[in-house]
Amino acid sequence: MFISCSGEKTILAVPEQGSAIIGGYWTPDSGRVKGPVQLKWEEGRVSSLCPYSDHRGRSKSSGEEDFAWQPYLLMPGFIDSHVHLALDSIDFYQCLENWHNPALMEKVIQDNLRRYLESGVVAVRDGGDLPGFAWSAKKRLEREEWQGPRVVSVREAVARQGMYGRFLGRGFSSLQDWHRIKEDFFRQGADQLKIVVTGIISFSQYRQVGTVQWSVEELKELTASAHARGILVMAHASGEEGISRVIEAGVDSIEHGYYMTSRHLRQMKAQGIAWVPTVAPIGNLLKYPTGRYSEQEIATLSEILKGHLSRIKEASDFGVRLGVGTDAGAYSVPHGSSFLDEMLWLREAGIPEEKVYCLATQENARICGLPEYGKLEVGTPLNCLQLKEL
Numbered sequence: 359m360f361i362s363c364s365g366e367k368t369i370l371a372v373p374e375q376g377s378a379i380i381g382g383y384w385t386p387d388s389g390r391v392k393g394p395v396q397l398k399w400e401e402g403r404v405s406s407l408c409p410y411s412d413h414r415g416r417s418k419s420s421g422e423e424d425f426a427w428q429p430y431l432l433m434p435g436f437i438d439s440h441v442h443l444a445l446d447s448i449d450f451y452q453c454l455e456n457w458h459n460p461a462l463m464e465k466v467i468q469d470n471l472r473r474y475l476e477s478g479v480v481a482v483r484d485g486g487d488l489p490g491f492a493w494s495a496k497k498r499l500e501r502e503e504w505q506g507p508r509v510v511s512v513r514e515a516v517a518r519q520g521m522y523g524r525f526l527g528r529g530f531s532s533l534q535d536w537h538r539i540k541e542d543f544f545r546q547g548a549d550q551l552k553i554v555v556t557g558i559i560s561f562s563q564y565r566q567v568g569t570v571q572w573s574v575e576e577l578k579e580l581t582a583s584a585h586a587r588g589i590l591v592m593a594h595a596s597g598e599e600g601i602s603r604v605i606e607a608g609v610d611s612i613e614h615g616y617y618m619t620s621r622h623l624r625q626m627k628a629q630g631i632a633w634v635p636t637v638a639p640i641g642n643l644l645k646y647p648t649g650r651y652s653e654q655e656i657a658t659l660s661e662i663l664k665g666h667l668s669r670i671k672e673a674s675d676f677g678v679r680l681g682v683g684t685d686a687g688a689y690s691v692p693h694g695s696s697f698l699d700e701m702l703w704l705r706e707a708g709i710p711e712e713k714v715y716c717l718a719t720q721e722n723a724r725i726c727g728l729p730e731y732g733k734l735e736v737g738t739p740l741n742c743l744q745l746k747e748l
């Protein structure tokens with residue numbers, strides 16, 4: 359088995375049973391605990407975590423050596439709650455061409471999966487792709503043919519035919535169309551249901567967002583069909599109208615949510631709806647300039663970013679459930695490394711580091727429906743954890 363070692367940007371092979379001396383640990387409940395601490399594990403799961411003092415003459419049991427992990431802090435692995443494994447963050451249109459070459463795609467995805475683990479990200483939630491590359495990656499990981507984070511996948515998203523999202527799913531022309539196909543849709547596999555509710559935001563016109571694709575009644579039915587199967591609903595929605603509709607429909611998480619309002623936050627708090635604000639796809643365009651965007655677009659993006667960050671801080675202060683998701687695969691949002699960008703954007707919004715860690719682990723585990731992840735306690739599998747630099 360393995361443990362993610364983000365401290366060295368690597369993945370360490372470890373036996374099913376063993377022990378290590380660590381520099382300290384961090385959990386969402388205890389905060390940071392200084393070491394040295396002795397970690398023991400059995401059958402791949404944490405069995406004890408005790409203060410360590412290296413007494414002279416201390417007898418070692420059966421010649422077993424502790425791993426020397428003093429430079430590291432043991433903590434729950436991060437979870438990226440919004441990625442697209444089938445996109446490459448470099449060239450969207452070239453990437454769609456590459457979809458016709460599955461061998462190439464598999465290689466790219468395998469490399470990206472390794473990058474996640476090297477960055478301390480032990481689970482990701484994938485927001486879908488039409489051919490189902492993320493879903494098949496998930497299956498290969500489950501069969502242990504590949505090494506990488508746990509993948510929670512929607513497989514294919516539900517969008518209105520002819521509107522934004524044709525690379526995310528086949529598209530449905532109407533709700534009747536959906537009802538006719540939904541059994542097959544769920545049968546092919548889905549860990550969550552992703553609904554594309556609005557188009558993307560304009561980079562040149564402030565407040566302009568792509569068309570809202572579904573009515574409140576339609577969204578309620580889509581949501582009910584997922585909830586009836588015990589799965590969560592993630593809704594891609596930006597702009598006043600789109601966000602208002604998904605809140606009324608009672609989805610579980612709102613993805614992106616650009617142009618969120620204070621009124622939305624109050625409603626989301628009351629209903630326990632989570633927000634995954636994906637700052638990196640706009641923030642990174644400003645942080646890593648490329649010359650791809652005009653001055654006017656840069657000015658608009660800056661204005662969007664400013665409003666978005668202050669709304670995120672408001673959400674955090676108000677106690678709205680917040681997730682950390684990058685939208686990795688989008689332009690300038692590379693798989694793995696962009697998770698650090700996203701956490702830094704939340705810091706930039708004014709959320710303290712400890713709280714960002716809680717969101718990136720505990721809250722994201724809840725959003726992704728992964729009860730074993732986002733914590734560090736007796737019984738936690740080692741591959742749900744990471745060794746971070748102290």
Ligand SMILES: [Zn+2]
Nearest residue numbers: 440442485685
């Ligand atoms: Zn997405």
